[in-house]
Each structure stands twice: as structure tokens, then as C-alpha cells.
Amino acid sequence: MSGGMMTNRIAVLGAGVGLAVSAVVMSVGSAQAGADRAVVVGHRGSPGQAPEETAASYERALAEGAQVLEADVQLTSDGRLVLVHDDTLARTTDVETVYPDRSPWRVGQFTLDEIKRLDAGSWFDSRYKGQRVATLQDLLRINRGRAGLTLELKSPANSPGVATKLAQELNAAKLTDGATLKSGAYRVHVHSRDEAALREFHAAAPKVQLSYLSGGAMLSDADLDRLSGWTVSVYAHPRVTSAADVKRAHAKGLKVVSDPVDSPKEIGMAVNQGYDWVVTNFPETVRRVLDKRKETFRDARGVVVDSVFPDPGGDDVQPETGEHVVLRNTTSRAVAVGGGYLRDQAGNLLTIGAGYTIPPGSLLRVYVGPGTNRPGAYYNGRTAGFLNNTGGDTISYFGPDHALLDIGSYMVP
Template sequence: MRHASLFTAVSLGLFAGVTTSAALAETSPLEQQLKDLASFQVIAHRGASGHVPESSMAALELAHEWGADYLELDIQMTADGELVAFHDDTLERTSNGEGHINDHTLAELKDLDAEAWFNDTYPDQADEAFMGTEILTLEEVFSRFGQNARYYLETKSPQLNPGVEAALVKRLEAFDMIDTGRVLVQSFEQESLLKIHELNDDIPLIQLVWYSPSQEDSERLVEWRGTTPGAPDITDEHLQAVADYAVGLGSNYRYEGEQVIDETFIRQAQDNGLAVHIYTVNDTDHMQQLIDWGVNGLFTDYPDRLIELIE
């Protein structure tokens, strides 16, 4: 898979000193995006969601203003086929709506209050300016930031959003986000990522993983969807299987306060051509440890903290 091969070459420094005419040719925007994955990326988790309502235009604008490398959003589909940026499968936590988001039309979702929960939950950060916050469509996000941002988009709960992959690829192509190196697509569901590549194999993919203790044996770590074994048991062959379709891994760092990956895991993934992005890291001491371990990027609700740390 050419994305993974290019990332491997860049991460191993194989372009250094090359003087062929091909190497001297102008780098395309998509190739540049893949090269950039070898360096550190600040990924604004649902925007600057530690400061303002998550997945809101205010959160995205703040993260963009601070200079985050990627605006991260979860993408779901409405009952009438529109793509919206919303994390939870159900509406209750971050709006005054009820039920599954996929059971509502866009017009119904636009009528909801997606702000009051934040002001109620975080009274010290409450702001009247958040009043009128709406659930965003992906088109609204692209129309606002266009080619001036990069986007890190998850096909969220694809089993509840049938057809989300085709709809997402259609929007990415319509807004020219692929060849211009503007987007990464992530998912915990390997099948969803493979569907994306069947539709357009130029789209760089990130395989999300979640490591936690096995219910049968708490001393053994397992991956939520079985995409890989637990980090201590992972082999080069397992990582190469992911690198066949993805350019990176997005992994948790801790589970209930205990580490589930270490520096060896990060280096092994990188040696197999995968960038490693860790989610969701808000503590600066944890940020620094992961930076010292050589991760390629961090998801954070506080991109300002991370940017200050790496400057």
C-alpha cells in the first residue's frame, strides 16, 4: 500500500541524500501530508473542547487560531443522509435531545440546544456567547475552514450509520480534501476503513485501537475490537497487517490510570511504517512523557497546553 510505504521511507530517513530526478521533483500536497506524519502533530480533540463546547464551531475556531495541526471530529449520519460532527451515539449528554442521533433528521438536530449542557457542567467556563450552539454539519466545517486546515475524521459507530463511508468519501471528493492532503480518516472498525479504501485508496487511514485488561485474565491486555493482540504480545506481523491499509495507529495510553503501552510499542509500530498518535492526553506531565517516547502526535482537549509544551 503506497501510503504506508511512503511513510516508512520518510520515518526511516531514506530520502536523505537522494539526488535522483524523481526525488527532486516537486512534492505533491498529499505526499507532503504523509511526510508530515513523521513529525509531531497536535490533534485538537473535538476542537479545543476543554475550553468550549465540544465539536462546536467555537471549539474548532479556537483550536485553529492556536495553530493545531488537525481538527478532530466524529462523523455520523442523520436519518436523511446528512453528515454531522457529533461524538456520542445518543443525544442526551451534549444536547437537550433524546435518542440516537441517527434517528433524527438534520432539521430536527438543528433545532436542539447543543450548548446548555456545557454551561451547566462547567459553570466556571460558562459563557453567554455559547448560546445558540448548533450541531454542525461536515459541510459547514469545510465551508468555514476549507483548505486552511487539516481534518482528522472518524467514521463513528458505522454499524449505526450505514453508508457513512460512501457519504464521507463523496464529501471529501466534492471539497477536494484528498489530493490536497487535508484529511485523515480514523476508525476503531477495520471493516469501515477498508470500505473507505475500496471507494478511494488515496485517503490516508488511521486504525484506532483501545487496550484494556481481559475480562478472563486481568494480567493480559486485549484490544477492544481484536484488531491486534494486546501491546505486550504484538508482533511485527500484526503491525504489518495494519500497515497494509493504514498509515498510523491511534491508541490509548492508559486504562483506569495504568499504562497499557510503552516506548517499545511506539518504536515497534514506527519501525513497521506506522505513525503513532495517542488519545486523549490532557495532563502536561503525560504529554511530556509521550513526547520523550517519540510519539508522532497527541489528541488533546487542550491544544494550547500541548502547543506551549512543544514550542
């Protein structure tokens, strides 16, 4: 699933779609989850805290209370199932260094042995050096049936046969019975933006629940009607839906699954609107919000993400006045923030210089581009924009000890 809010794309599903999902769809009454029953989905594991779709990310998601693990499934050139979100390996591995002459480094250009040579952790943080691209079998071993799985058939055009291969491996693992777990999660759930791939998967594993991957605004009643005949849920983002939209989907027998939400504000919006599954890059944060913990961030030190300026007039990385994140000290004491850092949903990193302290009730602006450092502003000197998700983004704030201190989200009109 995409890291940011997705542009709403409605597929016109022909009347001949005959995907008879044999598992019973949850009743409308039980679908209206509420805060005490919302299912927590670790989007690519726990990628706010560890490199996405690696063993470290999935192990952390389980430790943080994720009830479902989400993964993107693609085929290698020798027909093995690996978990990678992007079409290429460039963003999340050192493939450009290891195989410099094999641009554009698409997943399907490489054998599994070649992919297993890649470091899939150092791009995120040196603490994760040596993490490898995970396979579906790796995920099954890590999970050991503790959580449900939601697997996306990612870019099937780049992986011909991926749907049938996924069904075969899940059948071999005896995971295609269509069971629903005590949490309300399905043992296995498969989703995609490609209807043909879903049909192919269904032919080989007819009991597994399916979802056509839409997102952003809630679909029209006509499209919900088309989906309700063969899928079990619809995807949307609480920033652009209302409780009435969620009720419309429930009335069609469809559950509502969130696009990734990370900040307490957006998590609360999803829960209060009645979303059934809350997808997130920070499973522990969702768990703490759902449990109504007094402190959402257990290590909070009084500094929060106050606001974000993602699109200033002119170049995003123009000197002195480019895009930036504003941190605010909410206390009556000075708070040291030097050595801390910020991440966006894609894992891009901004640092805060050593020695920086925010005075009581004051602000610190952390800029992406170049400028002159001063007490109220720190410049990272990057040459490319940072806050680039379409529609909005999430900024997580960490201390120098890697403790998660706050998460803020914003929306671009």
C-alpha cells in the first residue's frame, strides 16, 4: 500500500466479475468496529522504527502489538516471492553499489540469491546494517501464525504469474482456509489494484478473502455495490472521509480499512469514524491510542511536531526559507533536542544539530535545504525536497537515543 494518501481511482468492474468469495463476510453490525475492536495492521511491519519489509520490521511490529502484518509481494527472475514495495530495489537497498551496471534495478531483474546479497537496512539506520530483503517464507517463519497477513499483489505486470505462485505457497503452508482470527483479522487477506491478478489468485485459492485496493476518498455507492459482490473491504483515508461514508460502506457489507495513519490525531479520526482496520507505520502508537493510554508516547519530553511547511513559494530547498518542520516546546523549561532527528513516511531523514535547545514555550525550525544556522533554526543543507508524498505526509520526531517522542501529520489541499 502507498505511504501517502492515494489518488482515488475507481475501477469499473464488469458485471461478469464472478469472484465468489466463499468465506462469509462479517455482518454489518460486527463490522462497525469502534475503538475497542479496531484491528491494528503493521504497514510493511513497523517501518517508522525499522527498515520496511525486513525481519527487523516485522519482528518489531509483532512486539508492538500488530494484529495483522502487511507486505508487498513480487517475483524474482527465478520465480521466488520477495517482499518489496517499490518497483525497483534502489530506495531500500544498496543495489546501485553492488550491481552498478544493472539499472534500473527492477526486482524482477535479479535472482533471489542476488537479492539476498543486498543490505536492506543501512539506508534506514546503521543499526540495521545487514538486514536482508525478506521472502514470503521468511515472513511466515517470523509470524508463526501469531498475526493475520494482508498481502498485496504488487505491480503484477512486472511479475507475471505472481498471483498463482502466491496461492501455491499459501496452499502449501495450509493458510488458505479463509479463517478469521479472534482479533477480527483474517488469517490471510490478499489485495491489489489489479483486478485480473485478484481473479487469478482467486482461481487457485478461492477461500481467501480479497480486496480491490482503492484509497483516499470513499467510493461512490455504485462502486461499493460492484465491490461488495466479490471483496470484503474498501480502503480510504479518514482525512477525506466522514462517519457517514464509513456507514455507506458498512451498509454494503464491506469493512473499511485505513490508508496508513500514524499521528494520534489521524488514528483517532479513523477510530471515531468507525474504521474496522487501522493501518499504520507505528503499531505501538495505535495500540496506545486504542488503549487510551495517558501518554501516547511513553518517552515524550515536552517537544512536539507543531507544524509543517512542505511547499513554500519557490524552490523547496531555496536558501534560508525553504520547506521545514517546526518543533515546539510545550513546557516551561528548556529542552535539549540536539542530536535528535525527523523522518517522513518514506523514511527520509532530517537531523538536528548538536547542542540545540528549545527555550520554554518556543519554536525550532528544522529546514531541509541550506541556510545560516541560528538558535531558532537548523539547516540540513539537502539539495532535494523532503516532504514529497502526494496529499500529505507524517513526520515522526525521535531523540538522539532513537526514542519516539511525537508524530505529526499534515494534509496538502
